Amino acid sequence: MPAARPPLEPLTLAVDAADRRIAWYAALALALHVLEAALPSPLPGLKPGLANVLVLIVLVRHGLAAAAWVAGLRVLVGSLLVGTFLSPAFLLSAGGALAALLVLALAHASRCFGPVGLSLLAAEAHMAMQFALARLLLVPHAALWQLLPLLMTAAVATGLAGGIIARALLRTDAAAGSRP
Amino acid sequence: MSPPAPALHPALRGRLTAGDAVVLALSLAGLVALAVQLWGADARPDTALVRIDGREVLRLSLAEAGQYAVEGPAGTTRVEVRDGRIRCVSSPGPQHLCERAGWLSHAGEVAVGLPNRVSIEVLGRNRRFDSISY
Amino acid sequence: MRLFTFAGRRRVAALLGCVFALLLAACEKPDPLQATRLLVFGTVVDVATWGVTPKPAQAAFDELRTAFESWHREWHAWEDSPLSRANRAFAAGAGAALTPDLLRLVSDARAWSQASNGLFDPAIGRLVALWGFNQGERPDAPPPPPQAIAELVNAHPSMDDLTVDGEQLRSRNPQLWLDFGGIAKGYAVDRAIERLRARGVQNAIVNAGGNLRAIGSKDGQPWRIGVRDPRGPGVLASLTITGDESVSTSGDYERHFEWQGVRYHHVLDPRSGYPAIGAVAVTVVAESAEKADVASTVLMIAGPTEWRALARALGVTQVLRIDESGQVELTPALAARLHWEVSPPPTLTVVPEP
Secondary structure, three states, rough: OOOOOOOOOOOOOOOHHHHHHHHHHHHHOOOOOOHHOOOOOOOOOOOOOOHHHEEEEEHHHHHEEEHHHHHHHHHHHHHHHHHHOOOOOHHHHHHHHHHHHHHHHHHHOOOOOHHHHHHHHHHHHHHHHHHHHHHHHOOOOOHHHHHHHHHHHHHHHHHHHHHHHHHHHHHHHHHHOHHH | OOOOOOOOOOOOHOOOOHHHHHHHHHHHHHHHHHHHHOOOOOOOOOEEEEEEEEEEEEEOOOOOOOOEEEEOEEEEEEEEEEEOEEEEEOOOOOOOHHHHHOHHHOOOOOOOOOOOOOEEEOOOOOOOEEEEEE | OOOEEEEEEEHHHHHHHHHHHHHHHHOOOOOOOEEEEEEEEEEEEEEEOOOOOOOHHHHHHHHHHHHHHHHHHHHHHOOHHHHHHHHHHHOOOOOOOOHHHHHHHHHHHHHHHOOOOOOOOOEHHHHHHHHOOOOOOOOOOOOHHHHHHHHHHHHHHHHHEEEOOEEEEEEEOOEOOOOOOHHHHHHHHHHHHHHHHHOOOOOOEEEEEOOEEEEEOOOOOEEEEEEEEEOOOOOOEEEEEEEEEEEEEEOOOOOOEEEEEEEEEOOOOOOOOOOOOEEEEEEEEOOOOOHHHHHHHHHHHHHOOOOOHHHHHHHEEEEEEEEOOOEEEEHHHOOOOOOOOOOOOOOOOOOOOO
């Protein structure tokens, strides 16, 4: 994996450019997170997943550590903002984000996938983990399986859309030959 | 600020890679498989099979209410479908075992009328039990 | 936006082809679970196999259908059969030659009868007929007169009345009439499992009228067995089986009739000549279907104080007994593996090891 930036130095109080970048991305991810929380959803767990797109872009531009920071901050602060911290919804959100991040990291390292494939894989991993956690912790009922095809269809749709958005943004980068 | 990798990462080239296509194709195929597996005809107990002497004579959707009559060796067995359930309304025989079984709605539930060699069974893959001791 | 500007178009096409071929192959794979329902043997026989392709499974089912039909013809106590002919010969004081299966049933039944102090008594066929339980379905009509019942009880036919005379069997008691209702299903299930094994079937369930034996497993998972709720629709409890075990339940809800608000069921107590009282259902888990069948019948007859001693005498450790007041008693070995399917679960009494 290309090291996009020097490692973090959490013990120094000096704020470097990398920290600012993470803060900036995390703030953006948080805005998206809160926005999505406010959107009416026909089914719990059905979200556009725009915050994941951001994590994907950060991963591609700045590497795994930065992406992990953005994802972690998004889940943690987002749940505090929305008021779901340590609730079952938080567990689902954290589990999904973690699964998505792991799959993203592996898929990205394999150098086989572009933004569309990465986004699809991340969205599917996110949904699959959320579903598994919901099945185990919240609704121990076999009827939940009936929802899975619907949820996974949503995951593929949002993953594809997110992938196309990420691709467009990353292409703009490449065309401009510059990175923020 | 960071030097570009010797060969630009495919994600940064912003291309649809072969890997992307495979992921997309597998995703769509997976969706179809998932829907077939979980929503397929066998997944939900929405069909009932009426047999005479082991031979299928009626295959009924439990979604459509109706009354049906089948002829067996001992006479006529009447079955009724209503509200996603099926039952034996009348069947020849002194003990009326078929009628006593009541409404059937879960996959694997069975009503049998021995004199008329009739059996009614709700179909479905997600049976809770492989066999019942009774 | 050019979505499909990737290189190696042919490689992708080949990959996609493989994926779809795999999907198709998965679709065409036959269901590893093959099952059939046979209306034979005067009851419902369900057979299921796992991991056998449809053709050999169907061949096995056909063999079992033929076998059950021939056993039914051979063992019927009242319709013309080798057994009913022997019964008539016994009544006339004559000897009768039996088929190998019937001889084995007689010798097994005699052993069970001795082990159960005569509570298991296939010699009381006349009593069964007096009650009308020899017919397919007993209409709701008055029970037999007490005098007729007492006469048959006092004649005391038992398996000990049978004597071997060379190739032939004789009865010292003209009132002896063999009816293998309490053992035939279990015996037949054991023979059916043997036949499936001889065909190389490793995973199967044979269930004859609620008396079942399961071998192997299903997709690496144990077979899930439900135990019927004697006083409601559906399943009271469940257990899982891997390897080779049998479950049998005797209940007052099986063959029975009602007269003036009283339920008369088919499990007759040879001591009184009347349907056994006390238990509404007894479930036994044992190593063979025959043992489970006999034990569930005998423990249904045994009273509330004697069933544990009888279970010990029969070598049975897994028993569930439900009495008329709804009290549920079970042995520790069964309590450890039984899962309740009703909520709230019934109030239980786990009795000490029988």
